[in-house]
Amino acid sequence: MADSSDSGAYDFWYWPSIPGRGEFVRLTLEACGIPYRDRAREDGAEAMMKDMAGHVEGPAYAPPYIGIDGQTVSQTANILMFLSERHDCGPTTMKTRYWLNQVQLTIMDVVAEAHNVHHPVAAMLYYEDQKAEAARAAEQFRKERIPGYFAWFEKALKAAAGDWLTGSRWSYADLSLFQLVSGLRYAFPKRIKSIEGDYPRLMKLCDLVAAMPELKDYFRSNRRIAFNNDGIFRHYPELDAA
Amino acid sequence: MADSSDSGAYDFWYWPSIPGRGEFVRLTLEACGIPYRDRAREDGAEAMMKDMAGHVEGPAYAPPYIGIDGQTVSQTANILMFLSERHDCGPTTMKTRYWLNQVQLTIMDVVAEAHNVHHPVAAMLYYEDQKAEAARAAEQFRKERIPGYFAWFEKALKAAAGDWLTGSRWSYADLSLFQLVSGLRYAFPKRIKSIEGDYPRLMKLCDLVAAMPELKDYFRSNRRIAFNNDGIFRHYPELDAA
Numbered sequence: 001m002a003d004s005s006d007s008g009a010y011d012f013w014y015w016p017s018i019p020g021r022g023e024f025v026r027l028t029l030e031a032c033g034i035p036y037r038d039r040a041r042e043d044g045a046e047a048m049m050k051d052m053a054g055h056v057e058g059p060a061y062a063p064p065y066i067g068i069d070g071q072t073v074s075q076t077a078n079i080l081m082f083l084s085e086r087h088d089c090g091p092t093t094m095k096t097r098y099w100l101n102q103v104q105l106t107i108m109d110v111v112a113e114a115h116n117v118h119h120p121v122a123a124m125l126y127y128e129d130q131k132a133e134a135a136r137a138a139e140q141f142r143k144e145r146i147p148g149y150f151a152w153f154e155k156a157l158k159a160a161a162g163d164w165l166t167g168s169r170w171s172y173a174d175l176s177l178f179q180l181v182s183g184l185r186y187a188f189p190k191r192i193k194s195i196e197g198d199y200p201r202l203m204k205l206c207d208l209v210a211a212m213p214e215l216k217d218y219f220r221s222n223r224r225i226a227f228n229n230d231g232i233f234r235h236y237p238e239l240d241a242a
Numbered sequence: 243m244a245d246s247s248d249s250g251a252y253d254f255w256y257w258p259s260i261p262g263r264g265e266f267v268r269l270t271l272e273a274c275g276i277p278y279r280d281r282a283r284e285d286g287a288e289a290m291m292k293d294m295a296g297h298v299e300g301p302a303y304a305p306p307y308i309g310i311d312g313q314t315v316s317q318t319a320n321i322l323m324f325l326s327e328r329h330d331c332g333p334t335t336m337k338t339r340y341w342l343n344q345v346q347l348t349i350m351d352v353v354a355e356a357h358n359v360h361h362p363v364a365a366m367l368y369y370e371d372q373k374a375e376a377a378r379a380a381e382q383f384r385k386e387r388i389p390g391y392f393a394w395f396e397k398a399l400k401a402a403a404g405d406w407l408t409g410s411r412w413s414y415a416d417l418s419l420f421q422l423v424s425g426l427r428y429a430f431p432k433r434i435k436s437i438e439g440d441y442p443r444l445m446k447l448c449d450l451v452a453a454m455p456e457l458k459d460y461f462r463s464n465r466r467i468a469f470n471n472d473g474i475f476r477h478y479p480e481l482d483a484a
Contacts, residue, residue: 058401078340106303
């Protein structure tokens with residue numbers, strides 16, 4: 001598969017004003033030193049909708065996606081597995097490949113649930129039109145779901161022979177775990193503060209990613225988009241509690 | 243990776259009384275002729291919870307999963323990609339592998355949304371405790387989401403050089419599309435009947451899977467679990483409409 005652009009850089013597309021699912025892909029592109037153009041940030045969301053509609057073979061249902069070879073690679077976990085395999089960035093044995101994909105898909109399940117908290121009735125309605133339902137959803141998410149998922153991540157890290165999910169070397173799924181916890185901390189600061197002590201390995205992993213030399217420049221750059229209340233992780237104080 | 247059981251058959255685990263996400267895996271195991279033991283149907287759900295808790299390395303967050311080599315392969319799309327690669331069952335080029343995974347992950351998104359329709363507030367509460375919210379969620383799902391996804395599947399099939407997603411040969415994602423449409427037809431019979439004419443390629447694909455010689459015995463057997471209202475696809479007449 002050849003890159004679609006003359007420069008050899010990937011055409012990466014995602015909503016330009018939120019970190020959302022796109023940020024999971026950006027972290028891996030940046031940490032692995034893979035050249036890319038953040039096309040919707042260059043050309044706008046309308047250009048993205050036009051590009052997406054124009055794909056006949058192998059279309060994307062939704063961003064994020066990479067345009068390559070006349071078709072798309074979309075779905076966050078799929079993009080990450082593809083990049084990791086194609087660029088030999090991270091563990092490559094069959095066992096580790098499917099283990100990382102398993103973790104990544106579980107991370108994406110939490111991402112979807114985090115979005116459902118403020119949009120339980122319908123993604124296409126405003127939060128303001130489903131606030132009562134969101135308050136009920138948030139309570140379950142804070143009390144049951146976050147601890148359940150965090151306990152599973154902690155268990156997975158405890159069995160690893162090192163600080164990372166597959167042992168001694170970081171992978172895209174480690175970067176994604178960092179981004180997930182960061183997003184939850186933005187959305188539910190009181191809740192995360194009250195439980196983080198129960199998950200020392202998970203929290204250490206987050207600290208390690210935050211300090212990665214491969215990401216130092218990126219974190220300081222304007223390529224990194226801050227969490228905000230148009231995205232997946234939103235801070236509505238009324239939905240948070242210790 | 244060696245099979246964990248002496249017989250060479252996979253240990254497959256999923257809730258024993260519903261088709262749910264497990265059925266996507268069963269269809270591929272059966273159509274590809276891969277030996278497996280449906281462990282929770284043999285030994286019960288309690289045995290599954292015990293087995294799942296016992297996995298230290300590479301644990302599963304939730305069923306379905308395959309126990310193999312002392313760890314698990316879980317997450318439906320991950321299991322299917324793993325089986326397809328390991329058993330050379332379906333297209334194997336890098337391009338087709340990631341395309342099928344992209345489609346499968348989009349199918350799993352619809353599955354999750356179909357469950358959210360009757361459990362919009364929390365998966366851990368009863369439907370009866372969130373009926374009002376479910377009625378609102380169902381309207382959006384019927385009117386906007388199903389047609390949006392179906393249009394995308396139809397577009398993908400239109401670009402394929404044949405009746406299947408990758409052309410002339412079925413893959414696990416084709417089997418999954420059949421199962422998805424079957425589930426939606428069970429849950430929303432009025433709605434599917436009123437729109438199915440708009441998606442002739444998708445409906446033809448479902449007919450082709452239903453008639454596959456590789457699945458003939460399976461469909462007649464008691465290994466195939468019927469849709470029911472304990473599962474992901476549930477028929478609540480009050481949530482359906484043309």
